[in-house]
Amino acid sequence: MKLIFEYEQQPTEHVEQIQTQLDLPSELIRDSLPLPNVNEIDIVRHYTNLSKKNFGIDNNLYPLGSCTMKYNPKVSEELARLKGFASIHPRSPVEYSQGSLEVIWELQEALKEITGMDDVSIQPAAGSQCELLGIMIAKRHFENKNEKRTKVIIPDSSHGTNPASVAMCKLETITVCSDSRGNMDFNEVKKKISPDVALVMVTNPNTLGLYEENLLEIKDLAHQNGTLMYCDGANMNALLGISKPKEQGFDMMHLNLHKTFATPHGGGGPGAGALAVRAFLSDYLLVPRITKEDGKFQLDYKKEKSVGKVHSFYGNFGILVRALCYIRIWGNQIRHVSENAVLNANYLFAKIRDSYHVPYDRRCAHEFVVSAKNIPNGGTIDIAKRILDYGFHPPTVYFPLIVEEALMIEPTETESKETLDKYAQVLVNIAKELREKPEIVKDAPHTEPSRLDEVKAARQPNLRWSPQ
Amino acid sequence: MNYIPHTKEDVTLMLNEIGASSIDELIENFKPCLTSPLKLPEPMNEMQLVSYFSELAGKNKIFKYFVGAGAYDHYSPAVVDHLIKRGEFMTAYTPYQPEASQGMLQAMYEFQSFICLLTGMDVSNASLYDGASALAEAVLLSSSYTKKRHVFVDNGLNPSYYEVLKTYCNGSDLEFTNTIDENTCCVISQNPDFYGNIKDQRPLVEKAHHNKALFITCINEPTSLALLKPPGEYGSDIVVGEGQSFGIPLSFGGPYLGFLAVKNFLLKKIPGRIVGMTEDKNGKKGFVLTLQAREQFIRRERATSNITTNQALLALAATIYLATVGRKGLVDVAKNSYYKAHLLYEKLGKIGFKGLNEKYFYNEFCVKTPKAASKIFSQLLEQKIVGGLVVDDDKIIVCCTEKNSTADINAYLEALK
Numbered sequence: 001m002k003l004i005f006e007y008e009q010q011p012t013e014h015v016e017q018i019q020t021q022l023d024l025p026s027e028l029i030r031d032s033l034p035l036p037n038v039n040e041i042d043i044v045r046h047y048t049n050l051s052k053k054n055f056g057i058d059n060n061l062y063p064l065g066s067c068t069m070k071y072n073p074k075v076s077e078e079l080a081r082l083k084g085f086a087s088i089h090p091r092s093p094v095e096y097s098q099g100s101l102e103v104i105w106e107l108q109e110a111l112k113e114i115t116g117m118d119d120v121s122i123q124p125a126a127g128s129q130c131e132l133l134g135i136m137i138a139k140r141h142f143e144n145k146n147e148k149r150t151k152v153i154i155p156d157s158s159h160g161t162n163p164a165s166v167a168m169c170k171l172e173t174i175t176v177c178s179d180s181r182g183n184m185d186f187n188e189v190k191k192k193i194s195p196d197v198a199l200v201m202v203t204n205p206n207t208l209g210l211y212e213e214n215l216l217e218i219k220d221l222a223h224q225n226g227t228l229m230y231c232d233g234a235n236m237n238a239l240l241g242i243s244k245p246k247e248q249g250f251d252m253m254h255l256n257l258h259k260t261f262a263t264p265h266g267g268g269g270p271g272a273g274a275l276a277v278r279a280f281l282s283d284y285l286l287v288p289r290i291t292k293e294d295g296k297f298q299l300d301y302k303k304e305k306s307v308g309k310v311h312s313f314y315g316n317f318g319i320l321v322r323a324l325c326y327i328r329i330w331g332n333q334i335r336h337v338s339e340n341a342v343l344n345a346n347y348l349f350a351k352i353r354d355s356y357h358v359p360y361d362r363r364c365a366h367e368f369v370v371s372a373k374n375i376p377n378g379g380t381i382d383i384a385k386r387i388l389d390y391g392f393h394p395p396t397v398y399f400p401l402i403v404e405e406a407l408m409i410e411p412t413e414t415e416s417k418e419t420l421d422k423y424a425q426v427l428v429n430i431a432k433e434l435r436e437k438p439e440i441v442k443d444a445p446h447t448e449p450s451r452l453d454e455v456k457a458a459r460q461p462n463l464r465w466s467p468q
Numbered sequence: 469m470n471y472i473p474h475t476k477e478d479v480t481l482m483l484n485e486i487g488a489s490s491i492d493e494l495i496e497n498f499k500p501c502l503t504s505p506l507k508l509p510e511p512m513n514e515m516q517l518v519s520y521f522s523e524l525a526g527k528n529k530i531f532k533y534f535v536g537a538g539a540y541d542h543y544s545p546a547v548v549d550h551l552i553k554r555g556e557f558m559t560a561y562t563p564y565q566p567e568a569s570q571g572m573l574q575a576m577y578e579f580q581s582f583i584c585l586l587t588g589m590d591v592s593n594a595s596l597y598d599g600a601s602a603l604a605e606a607v608l609l610s611s612s613y614t615k616k617r618h619v620f621v622d623n624g625l626n627p628s629y630y631e632v633l634k635t636y637c638n639g640s641d642l643e644f645t646n647t648i649d650e651n652t653c654c655v656i657s658q659n660p661d662f663y664g665n666i667k668d669q670r671p672l673v674e675k676a677h678h679n680k681a682l683f684i685t686c687i688n689e690p691t692s693l694a695l696l697k698p699p700g701e702y703g704s705d706i707v708v709g710e711g712q713s714f715g716i717p718l719s720f721g722g723p724y725l726g727f728l729a730v731k732n733f734l735l736k737k738i739p740g741r742i743v744g745m746t747e748d749k750n751g752k753k754g755f756v757l758t759l760q761a762r763e764q765f766i767r768r769e770r771a772t773s774n775i776t777t778n779q780a781l782l783a784l785a786a787t788i789y790l791a792t793v794g795r796k797g798l799v800d801v802a803k804n805s806y807y808k809a810h811l812l813y814e815k816l817g818k819i820g821f822k823g824l825n826e827k828y829f830y831n832e833f834c835v836k837t838p839k840a841a842s843k844i845f846s847q848l849l850e851q852k853i854v855g856g857l858v859v860d861d862d863k864i865i866v867c868c869t870e871k872n873s874t875a876d877i878n879a880y881l882e883a884l885k
Contacts, residue, residue: 004578004791011794014545015870018800020807022695024828028666030697034585037794043547047575047788051556054571058555067561071471075514077553080719084525090721091535091857092528093849099527100720113506125597125722126777128764136639164764164774168608169639173769211497241506243498258777262471265561266781267572268741269595270723287631308635312538312600312628312710313721321521328520329471331511335502339491340472346494347482363494388567396564399765416473417482445567449748452566457746457758461735463591465581 001053004046005036005465012040034467054267055393061419063348065367065396065408066159066207068237068259076263076325080318090313094299100317101297105290107324108274114327114334115233115253116244117276121285122257123315124273127234130254131165131201133275134230136307137252137284138198139169141228144305149198149227155184157207157400162232171198178402182206182360186214193225203232204248205239205365207400207408209345219249228252236260237412238342238366241335245276252277261323272319286310340413341366344420348411351424355431359403367410369403375431377438380405383430385451386444390426528720531849532876534812536832536867537662537857538599538626538688539724542801543871544715544785545792552785562741562777566756572780573755576743579787586693587685587707588700589729593740595783596775599710600629602726603656603686604636605739605773606708609730610654610682612772613737617642618651620681622672624661626688652681654706659685659699660692663865664809664832665825673703682706682734689713690727691869692830694802706730715789716782725782736762739773804870805831812868812877819884824863832867834859844884851883 022029038046056062062069080086084099094101108120124130135152142149152166153174163173174192179185184202193200200222204212212218222229231245231253237260239245245253257263258271265271277285287306288299299314330337342365349368356370372380384394384407396408411420433441444450474482479491488494495501512520533541552558556571563569563576576594583592596602607619619642621630633656637644648655655676660666669685676683685699687709699707711725712718730738736759744758764771793801809831817823820838837844841858848855853876856866868877 001574003574003581004787005581011796012792014793014797015543015800016804018803018807020803022803022806023810024666024695028668028697028828029695030693030701033694033795033799035582035790035795035798037796038791040545040547040792043788043792044551046791047551047784048554050571050574051551051554052571053569053574054556054560055565055568056556056559058559062559062561064561064564069559069561072559073471075517077558079518079521079525081549081717082522082525083530084528085521086717086719087530088528088720089533089535089541089718089854090539091537092531092720092854096529096531096849096854097720099524102524102527110508113508125601125779126775128774128776129597129601132636132639132774136635139639159776160764160766160768160771161774161776163769164767164771167769167771168774170641205498211499213497216499239498241502242495243501247500256777264558264781265777266779267557267560267569267575267784268562268780269778270597270780270782271777272723286635308638309628309631310601310635311632311722312598312626312724315721316597316723317720318717318723325517325521328509328512328517330508332505332508333511334506334508336470336472339495340474342494343474343479343482343486343491346486346488350486363488363497365498384565385567388565393568394565414471414473417478447567449570449750449752449754450567451749452754452756453746453748454756454758457744457756458761461591461758462745463580463742463758464577464584467585 001049003465007036007038007042009037009039011037060392061415061423062393063395063409063411065410066234068410068412070262070412071414072262072264076322079325080321085321098297101290103321103324105292105297107320110327111255111274111276114240115276116246118279119282119285120274120276122274122320123286123311124275125311125316126271126273127254127256128161128165129310130273130275131161132168133310134252134254135165135169137281138228140284140307141281142198149196151197153189153192153197153200156402158203159232159234162201181362182208182210183213184218186217189218190221193221197227199228199230201230201232203235205235208360208369209364209367210360210362211365215248234259235366238338240338242338252281257319257323261326263319263322270316270319272316337413344411344413344415348409348420348424352427355428367408369406369408371403372405372407375434378434378441380407382441386430386441387426388445388447392423392426531852531854533854534866534868534872534880535854535856536689537865538628538710539718539721540689540713540869541718541871542713542869544789547792548715548785548788551788552781557784558781563757566754570755573743575784575787577745577755579783580743582787582790583727583729587729588698589707590732591735592727592729593738593742595779596726596728596740597779598722598724598726599688600632602708602728603629604633606684606706606728607633607654608640609737609739611642613734614653614682616651616653618645618653620645620648620652620655622657624663624665625656625658626662648675648679648681650679652679654682654684656684656686658688660689660830663825663834664829666696666828666830669702684708689831691802691805694798711786714786716785723779723782725779725786737772740775740778801870805868808868808872809833812866815881831869832865834863834865837862837864848883851879853880853883
């Protein structure tokens with residue numbers, strides 16, 4: 001398909017034309033503006049045709065592990081677009097933006113109940129910004145206690161964001177291996193914990209889709225050492241109404257609201273994050289805080305211990321509206337979300353486990369990891385590409401890094417048994433195809449384009465269109 | 469209301485396949501297990517939900533805006549929202565499987581191109597969270613590239629951006645200084661600045677480069693780029709900013725669109741996703757995420773940033789916006805915004821307001837008010853006008869866009885009588 005820059009037409013007029021002289025010297029103004037002019041009909045066709053070359057949850061099952069690709073209710077889209085929400089300027093006086101503040105307040109209250117935590121900030125734009133914030137809070141907490149702690153313990157199964165966030169805060173990551181059951185190895189934690197460890201960051205259930213069986217012992221060890229426990233809540237879709245992370249011993253946790261609470265992932269974003277903390281860390285949360293007095297909401301910037309601010313305004317408000325929608329839809333029955341997410345994952349796992357290698361033979365949570373290492377004639381990449389031929393999206397592949405030829409599968413609660421049956425059949429078929437007629441898998445996908453040259457893309461970067 | 473398709477029979481069949489007697493058996497090892505339901509309201513059906521949220525939305529009052537300060541009330545053509553709502557775009561995620569994501573990948577390549585064309589830079593990434601965090605990422609990049617730790621911020625940076633920058637810099641052990649010297653890793657200047665001033669950046673660029681510091685231009689109001697000299701042409705090494713003006717709703721401050729563009733020599737240091745054009749196994753043109761060796765899921769603690777999720781759908785909105793208004797429309801938007809602001813400025817001058825801008829401004833200006841700024845602000849509010857941002861007892865920053873009609877401007881002046 002051609003690029004939008006290759007059109008040159010009479011454009012459609014959307015705003016008033018104006019003839020005005022600019023009172024600006026020539027050194028401050030540009031000589032030319034090399035953008036295209038395109039009439040609206042070809043804008044609509046260009047992007048409609050592009051959309052047809054894209055695959056979303058609305059097309060079919062999209063079981064990317066750790067990404068929680070569940071159905072995104074259409075009503076939430078409509079509600080986030082209500083004029084009162086979509087058209088309100090963030091600099092509107094608080095007395096005229098009470099509706100927005102109430103949405104944020106109600107969401108915060110719900111998240112406190114869901115996590116068990118005492119306070120929460122919804123300003124971060126995504127999970128990774130929550131991690132950064134959590135580590136900053138830990139740093140500040142220990143500075144205030146005159147303790148110098150420079151290390152963070154992270155399991156080898158963690159998301160890459162965890163060590164990357166640690167590095168951004170100039171702390172050191174101490175990696176702990178997983179044991180034979182896929183848990184964080186307790187003996188190794190015991191060996192590596194020391195007075196300079198600030199945090200233990202744990203994903204629970206972990207990226208293998210397994211509940212951390214040593215969590216309570218690790219928590220005790222950490223707390224005896226004065227170390228804080230941080231939960232990467234990317235996998236909260238397994239725990240809603242079932243178990244509260246505060247009761248699991250965490251001092252802080254983040255939620256990826258776009259994952260757990262069904263806001264559309266937008267082809268990569270926007271998301272929204274929430275960082276929930278225990279009371280003793282509350283003063284460090286971001287400003288402004290929303291307060292409620294006599295039924296009126298206010299913004300409070302006067303928090304001396306706060307680590308500051310991470311967003312231009314108050315957070316990704318439009319996403320917060322959608323997240324609150326999902327929470328209100330389920331209300332006090334929200335446990336069904338996680339129960340069915342776990343049911344669906346265990347069902348799909350049961351249907352395919354005989355065709356793949358199972359690295360950790362345990363009942364899974366909301367997702368599971370299998371390996372293609374025992375299948376002859378091809379690897380995970382071939383399986384992923386072949387899944388596309390069958391009209392489905394592949395799972396997350398080659399992650400977590402500790403499983404060779406990994407396929408990480410998270411079906412979510414919104415998929416029907418029929419869809420799961422079809423997906424299972426596809427996975428079983430492909431394993432069989434690799435044994436019997438591997439070419440068909442190695443050549444997949446039989447679509448255009450197929451197997452793009454990533455090495456060429458990186459070695460000879462072509463990252464933009466330029467005018468002739 | 470319920471988005472779980474299983475019948476009771478389905479659940480029984482599924483449990484049989486798993487070899488479990490109940491769902492409870494599947495979750496019994498999730499400890500400590502809650503024994504009672506969460507204290508949340510009763511579930512809502514769709515009609516209840518619509519009524520609940522409509523009531524909340526109704527508690528917000530939408531006035532005429534003469535305020536910008538980082539968020540701008542521009543007109544967004546109907547096609548923008550219409551097209552981004554297509555489920556194939558909206559319900560996809562990061563394009564890890566390029567064969568199933570060519571649509572979004574091409575759109576991101578177009579987005580990167582638009583940002584480069586507007587800023588005069590060589591390379592853009594495929595978006596960051598918002599303008600403020602994009603600035604923070606640019607500073608971290610500068611420190612990592614120059615191996616220096618001092619940050620210099622020119623006057624006129626949006627104070628909210630400064631707060632975010634401070635937070636990131638504290639976290640990363642970087643320091644702010646009041647001078648530019650050999651320890652400076654970057655010089656940051658907003659253009660037009662928070663007060664609306666259009667600045668000749670060349671002397672500051674020279675000073676930065678003389679000290680082997682990177683020069684970062686920060687942009688709050690990107691429609692200004694339709695008229696103003698692209699920062700790449702006056703020597704900026706990094707341009708960051710907020711893309712909300714390009715068709716993205718005000719939405720109480722988010723989600724917005726951070727962008728970051730650099731000169732070629734910084735390519736390997738750029739944070740976030742980048743899309744590149746390549747060929748497939750049959751020589752057909754296509755797009756992929758590229759230069760991923762910079763990213764956290766491969767590089768972990770040695771990554772250029774921790775960013776994962778970005779603002780792809782809003783980058784798509786901005787791309788469609790820029791394509792739709794086009795070269796001609798974007799200039800119209802900018803000239804209208806410029807003209808309306810200058811018209812109001814002139815008229816306020818006649819009723820006792822004193823201009824405080826240095827020389828040239830775009831669509832925002834700062835004035836000294838003839839009486840308490842808060843009083844002026846309240847007077848305007850009574851007429852359903854948000855008249856600007858009060859920044860001092862007697863100072864207000866006022867903004868216009870193409871949406872502020874001559875009638876609105878007259879209403880503004882009328883309210884002050």
